[in-house]
Amino acid sequence: MRNVLAVQENMVTRIVDLRSDTVTKPTEAMRAAMASAEVDDDVLGYDPTAFRLETEMAKTMGKDAALFVPSGTMGNLISVLVHCDVRGSEVILGDTCHINIFENGGIATIGGVHPRQVKNNDDGTMDIDLIEAAIRDPMGELFYPTTKLICLENTHANSGGRCLSVEYTDRVGELAKKHGLKLHIDGARIFNASVALGVPVDRLVQAADSVSVCLSKGIGAPVGSVIVGSKNFIAKARRLRKTLGGGMRQIGILCAAALVALQENVGKLESDHKKARLLADGLNEVKGLRVDACSVETNMVFIDIEEGTKTRAEKICKYMEERGILVMQESSSRMRVVLHHQISASDVQYALSCFQVMLTTNQLNSYCSMYPICIFFLLRLVYIFLPNTI
Template sequence: MLSTVANKPDGTFDLQELEERIRGSNIHEPVTAMVAVENTHNYCGGKVLPLKFLDDVGALCKKHSLALHMDGARLFNACAHAQEEAARVVRDCDSVSVCFSKGLSAPVGSALVGSYHFIEQARRARKMLGGGMRQAGVLAAAALVALHEVVPLLALDHKRAQVLAKVIEGLFLKAFTVDAHNTHTNIVLVRISEHAPLTADQLVQRLAQVCLAETQGDCKTPNDEGVIVKATEFNSKTIRFTLHREITDEDLWLAIMKITYVFKELSSNLENK
């Protein structure tokens, strides 16, 4: 049975609350066996968990003889931000999952890391559930390229995300806010004012549209083509931009031009209502 502890805005959680939720010898309750953390934390906007926090969680798990698992789908983004080796970040973890198809840009694939006995159990569970893949080495080759060639480039994604966040923040529009200072990695969350009659889905759709006024004005490429920006609806009032290795500086500034145009357009429309 899963028990959750609410995350703080920085992706951490209250360790005292965690300890209070640990269930032991009471026969009416399931016994707590594992604690799981996510690093970077997606729903907190790609936040990187502080090493001190991870060390404290690890110590708490050892105190209560609990396993510690890290959902490290974006682990190497966390390492790039913290300027630490992965071995240090996961030092107190008993198991780690890593995704190769997110920030690392491989076409598909994840890896589960742990002790020999743990991986044997995982393989058995996979087989019991009907999982398996033949000739997976083709995908593993792409993952190796990601580890060797893309990991060193992650800091560039973070830098471009910072540029994007600061530009949006610098527009000073009441309808749209972003926390540039706390944009740690390649994820930029933009929040729509609760008072604005605009949903995240509507904003995502507008960013993907090209209207005639854009191409007749300055919101276009050097080849007079319209610009489409892809964003994700995070919740009803938040959208997410994600930077990756295929986005160049030129692409970034085209995106900023489009985002600025759309945000100002919508802000003006909202003010006139």
């Protein structure tokens, strides 16, 4: 009864947005920093706040230089194109990675780079042996694309936000060097991985030649990503950014918010991870839903609807939205939620209450819908065996 009352009380007034960590709103500190940001023309290379952010990010990631870009998709595209500077080059990447699935095939359509897919394991890794087997034999250059690059994703979103260990990343880096290749890490949520693994972020990406880091995901800035690498890499990246339309003028307004996010929100990621585990544990108590608890390493939770459960993800998402809870539908039997610093422990409990009420009500409705049928068959049996009583 308490859960039902909680749902009714919060039905209209409360919004709990669990669609992604990209939905966070700028904090008051971010808005103040944006309003007072010192700016200049960044295309000409003179915006002082952009310079501060890029310097800070390069230092944090242990690389020589950095570049602000409008989005993670552009950051990954630029990075791949710098490393694969000849059309017809090939990049080895996971079959379920973000670059391969969710970035419009830009490396192929814009860059002329061929994606060589290797199966991702459940933990987001690719088998080292399979990566090495995918590297083209130079003796076949008349027929094959030329392998130039290996890409990793950390955390790996399609694997539930799981983390690639520093040991694994180092091994891939060693393999790349052995074959004269470059290593790029799509580190959209690399700070989440660093916190979850207890490994400094610069050590986690030490083996990489380049890294893209999203500012608007885990750490909650409103806009942008940063790519880091050598000075030569960033010089080439800056030119490609202009080519792709990513050069912007007074970007210090955006970079100021990112600086606040770096200072204030990295330390909140551990709390986000705890809330994700709390939500996952609670969902596993809801009959009809299942979460692979082992996959919840950071701030993402994938929810599967068990076989035999009458309701589908679309119906659950609609029910939740009517109660102010926004959930991402992945398929007819799967949903995704992502925790962030603007979701409280109370929000998690409210969401759990709504899931519980929805699934319980749905099961009761299923049972009730069977009553007329049961009564009909009962009367039929009475009529057959006791005809004189009817």
